[in-house]
Amino acid sequence: MTAEPPFDVPTPEEQERMVEALLFASPEPLPTAKLAERLPPGCDPRAALARLQRLYEGRGVNLVRSGGAWAFRTAPDLRFLLSREVVETRKLSRAGIETLAIVAYHGPVTRTEIEEIRGVSVSKGTLDQLLELGWVRLGRRRETPGRPATYVTTDAFLDHFALESAADLPSLADLRAAGFLGEPTVQENLPLPDPEP
Known part of the structure; x- marks a missing residue:
């Protein structure tokens, strides 16, 4: 009761x-x-x-x-009334763009591998910014000495760049055709070896 x-x-x-x-x-x-x-x-x-x-x-x-x-x-059925496009400018540094591209194209990738590909050391702030944006996350640890952490792109990265999967990333030929990369050129005064007879 x-x-x-x-x-x-x-x-x-x-x-x-x-x-x-x-x-x-x-x-x-x-x-x-x-x-x-x-x-x-x-x-x-x-x-x-x-x-x-x-x-x-x-x-x-x-x-x-x-x-x-x-x-x-x-x-x-009324969501369209509330949608508003807002351009949010969050400029990535050149180091951030390069690091993001390396993670996107080579991930899962360790910090050391990023540095080897870029040819310069990666500052902690660069990776922190990508982690904060939610475009990069920590992946599995490598089964190598020291068990370094790897970095991979996230679903938020795919969503932001309107990609269904990492396989939809543009190839080098696509980037060159879109004008993001210049045509490969040879420096004018660069001495080149004569071809063998």
Whole structure:
């Protein structure tokens, strides 16, 4: 036999309002258990969620469940109203671009291998910036002495550059055709050996 709470349990309408307020104020989806913790004792968040979901059905925002958590989201057919293209300029240094290209084309690659390919040492800040952007992440450790960490590109890198997979990276011929690489030239005054007879 359960004891009655020492106060009146909020009505279903009040519980619905409380759940609605919690979900609107939360910066992230809330699981049912988290809602239950925040509500007064005796409340039924599942019933309130079901009523709210019906109430918001067909409106500009819908109550949706994602995994085990609940949140208000723009109705799928109205998302186009909220999309706005913003150009965010985050300039990578030349070292950052070179390092990113090496990781993309040669990954998984160790820091030492990056330095060997570039011909100069890689500063910690360069890799940190790529890690912070989410374009590069740590991969598996190599089964070599010292077990060095490797670096690989991420799904965020593929998404940013509109690539389905690393196999979609442009080849050297593609880069040259697009004007990113100049045609290979021979320096004018460079002494070249005579061909053998």
